Amino acid sequence: MNSDVFPAVAAEAAERLAAYWRALAAAELPVVPPGAPGTTLKALPETAPEQGEELTEILNDTWSTIVPQLVHWQHPGFLGYYPTNNSPASVLAELVTAGLGVQGMMWSTSPAATELEQRVCDWLALALALPEHFTHASGHGGGVIQDSASSAVLVALVAALNRASDGRWRQHGTEGRHRVYCTDQANSCVPKAARVAGVGEPVLVPTLHGTLTMDPVALAQRIDADRAAGLVPAAVVATVGTTSTCAIDPIHEIGPVCRERGTWLHVDAAYAGSAALCPELRCGHDGLEHADSYAVNAHKWMRTGTPCDVLWVADRHALTDAMSAAPSYLRNRATDSGTVVDFKDWQIPLGRPMRALKLWYVLRAHGLEGLRTVIRHDVRLAELLAELVENEPGFHLVAHALGLVVFRRSSDEQTHELAARLADEPGLLCTPTTVDGRPALRAAVGSPYADEAGIRRAWGVIRAHAHAAC
Template sequence: MATHMDAEEFRRQGHAVVDWIADYWSGLRDRPVTAQEPPGAIAARLPAAPPEQGENFEQILADLDTVVTPGLTHWQHPGFFGYFPANTSGPSVLGDLVSAGLGVQGMLWATGPACTEVETVMLDWLAQLLDLPARFRSTGPGGGVIQDSASSATLVATLAALHRAGGGDWRAQGVTRRYRVYTSTQGHSSIEKAARIAGLGDEGVRAVEVDELLALDPVALRTAITADQAAGVVPALVVATIGTTSTTAIDPLPAISQICREYGIWLHVDAAYAGAAAVCPELRHTHTGLEYADSYCFDPHKWLLTGFDCDAFWVADRAELVETLSVLPEYLRNAATESGAVLDYRDWQVPLGRRFRALKLWFVLRSYGVEGLRAHIRSGVELAAWFADQVRADERFELVAPHPFSLVCFRLRAGDESSAALLARLNATGRIYLTHTRVAGRYTLRLAVGSPLTRKEDVFDAWRLVSELADVADQADSDQL
């Protein structure tokens, strides 16, 4: 009969696991970026039923190499340029390990005082690091909390906005009126999903037109709000974006916030990817106007070396959020909560339970320091700018949008079919991985720099491969004519 792993056995096997991770990172450059297995191949290697007797841990660890890693897309690979970065780092992994070992359930201050207080301070540290408005600090009426993702942050902001727009009736009666959420046509899909979960449905979201830079048009926003009010619809929430998913467009916060103040609408700012850039003073201009927002979020788990899941979410008035979400059954009552002197983060999120996620953030901030984090962001911006220069200088290509951060959007002038064929050939090499979007209806390639393992030579090699395979794509198109 299997026994619980004692401290000495855990120590031995833990060392082996850390060694395995270190070897995995060291060997990433030699692996293909994406899985080379067909669908179902990994599942076929797994037994049809769980083992009757406990297995040797060494065998479990060995199976990572034979079962798991062949079926992975390697997000930490130096040639991974898809989607947005999903960074992790040594300090983050070790912080997660400590969190897992402690096994703290931090739903209330009383169930883990350090879990709550370290998180509060870390969110204040981040607010200082990004130079966020003072109203988001815990020393005032606002404060921050870690959500699992920007999607959850948007959902929580949506619920708080409905509570405000409904005059408090929403919490008791639900959606009894027609409410509207506004975002640009480039806004993230999580905004639509949040509206569905909140009971508004897809029709509860109005996609507002954008300008030539793909940023939300304030004139179109005002027109939409006015029309909705005339039709008896209650404007509840505007979600503005700093760094849209497709192209990293930046919505004009000063003009948007002015409209929200006029109409009393909750303004949530989604900077999931690009918020990390604000650690660099020269990039903080992208956040101009944030001082009037009701809530704001960004993902340290994207570009700030902190492993998933870790979304930093702030509100200007935490009382509104707590009033929206708080449910206090008798079994959770305790003296600390009743005193009103503590924060209970269960009231700041949808789930009740919480992990000690602030530990990995604490480890990262202390290990890298402000200068180390700035160096990481600046490296990504510089490498992306170099890649954009190569695109700009090559008459076969065109840049599709500005690149204020570390994402470059480009395409072949030959058209959609050639661009799609190029992306397929690039990803089939296993050497790099890019993703795509559509801008103004046209197929567009996206190259996002961000992995801490990515060096100059990796971006140089990526451009060399893009250039070489562009000729192949053009030749293939010519052969079909």
């Protein structure tokens, strides 16, 4: 493999990506691929080639075989799930990161990778107006880039279990005594993390009627009852921006409940956390000073390609006491000096790519003001969509917050029928959910190419299917 060919093929890949992004912006592609299951498998040889092939040929095959069978997550008609958006700055940084090929598990394995990560996590903490103790500069806590909100929650639970057991958890596990609390609106990654951490299913705290947010009084009662029964309430996971309806748990009330009882509070702000870049959209910030950890997916709504979740902790030692591992083959002078951060002790994997570079590129290329403009733009488009839903006979607005609009038709049967029709619609992707036991559809605005015309086009498609159905 001759690295001399790299500049030309990299330039060709960049050209192709730029053309792809133009086609997305013009909505020239479907959102959802046409192929049946197995289409791509059939197109690929069953064994790897014995002899190396030209990179240009592989690039051609990417566009002829792979791209047509992708769901185009950056498409303006992609309204499903929450967005996973990116930007040229992020893509460029990923190329440079890959080319540099460093592995920054410890400060000593790439000092600049670690220190850049410390700095960008602090930048973001300040930009999001997080409590000062979440920054590295404070000397107390700090931020670390994880791959996902799921990993962030798992790491937080491990730290919580370690703290709640004074480290005994390391030898004895949870012995069935530790409890984790959340609501039934928490993302599925929360019960999964609780299972993986050995706690089993979390305790589901009731939600307040009509809001789908955690009832802090019920939480306090449940924790107190569990403690009285000899159990250990180790952690509460609250959500700022639930997946189903973007509901926001009242951190200002949950925080003191946790603080008074010594229970770890993790705040999952995977989606809505980015909105805190805009002062007027800091909807879940009150009480954050009580949180032990907080996580946001920069890869959802901050133009930073996936994966890029940032987890902050208020007390870095609470995390590293639980996560550190120091075999002799990782010993080095910098670690022994105790003056550096080794991010391997802030996450589950040992090795780690240099993900901070893409956040650095994005924050510098867009500037905080540029990212605020993106978020405000998407919020305005969601307002337009919510208005269109509200003004349409036979449609009901179920929830609307930030970039998310949740709606249903008059009867559950009609909603199911609309969902089924939209599932076959190539030009649009919405996702289903259940709210208060009834079906609904979610539309989340967040494509880099979202604009008013695209939202009106998407709404036209939804309306047309609804009318064709009834």
